[in-house]
Amino acid sequence: MSGTDSNGLGTLDWVLILAPYRKDAAYTTSLLQERGVRAQAADPADLNNLLALSPGVLVVTHEALDPTAIATVASFLQHQPNWSEIPIVILLDRAAPQVRVQAALNAAWPRSRQIFYQRPVAALELISGIQSALLTRARQRDVRDYLERETELRLELNHRVKNILATVVSIFDMTRRGATSAASLSEDFKGRLRALADVHSAVFAAGGEAVPLTDVVNSVLAPYISSGQHGITIEGPEVLLSREAGTTLALSLHELATNAIKYGGLSYPEGRIDLEWKIASSSEPVLALRWTESGGPPVVQPSRVGYGTRYMRAALTSLFGEPPDLVFASDGLRFSIHGLLSRLSPQSTE
Secondary structure, three states, X not given: OOOEOOOOOEOOOEEEEEOOOOOHHHHHHXXXXXXXXXXXXXXHHHHHHHHOOOOOEEEEEHHHOOHHHHHHHHHHHHOOOOOOOOEEEEEEEOOOOHHHHHHHHHHHOOOOEEEEEEEOOOHHHHHHHHHHHHHHHHHHHHHHHHHHHHHHXXXXXXXXXXXXXXXXXXXXXXXXXXXXXXXXXXXXXXXXHHHHHHHHHHHHHHOOOEEEHHHHHHXXXXXXXXXXXXXXXXXXXXXXXXXXXXXXXXXXHHHHHHHHHHOOOOOOOOXXXXXXXXXXXXXXXXXXXXXXXXXXXXXXXXXXOOHHHHHHHHHHHHHHOOOOEEEEEOOEEEEEEEEEHHHOOOOOOO
């Protein structure tokens, strides 16, 4: 019988029976199995190995309580994890001094939940007690799972907060280097933080580690559309991005939108922005994204490379595996990027 789950942890839903005399072990095992409870009789010599499989309940007859068995169980109890408290059902003879036996076992097994029955015990009463003990173990396992998940969440939260703070520091440093005044520093920095916050909100709303590209685009461009800029068209298929890919694209699109408002296609009432993406068919799917501006003022090549351009080139090259193409055409800025979709999609956990 296997007493472990796929993670190598005890499933806690089976009963180990230590009853070396007469037919107690066979009878109790059969009684439990008839009612759908997994059970296994233990040879005293193999008790330590079977306890290592983490039974949900241990059933021990009075006759089995010799010094070796008591010491073996005591060692197992001593090494239980903090969440565990195995119930031990002890079947005593009617004439046995229960108070004295219980006191001795409490001293030997301080981390156990002991349940005493005097023989002969009604089958229904014994089954009910063991099933109740198994339910207790299931609740202990739930507590274990909760504590493990809470630990994972704390570690993940710590990791994410550190990453976010590192991103904020990087954004501030690069914005400060390109700022011409305190007012421009404040405005640009707040805008970039807002874009960062928006994409995190989009990921949270999506309920997982993935976020639709459409949600990322809308989170960045919605303020410009709602403020009266109607010359924005967005077109592309549904694509799921990882959180990291969504954040990088959101910040890059924010840089493009900010530049368009200040100097490009969104600075004129008749200006236009066309944002489109598609999945190209090849040996591996490739995402191609293009941003095209028109109807704005004549575009000239900037005299220096600003924060936005530096960030997009570095971050998008790392993300896509290919550098973006940024063309300062006189009739409007043109930006495009393409790369393997597998680099952008959330990784499967299967």
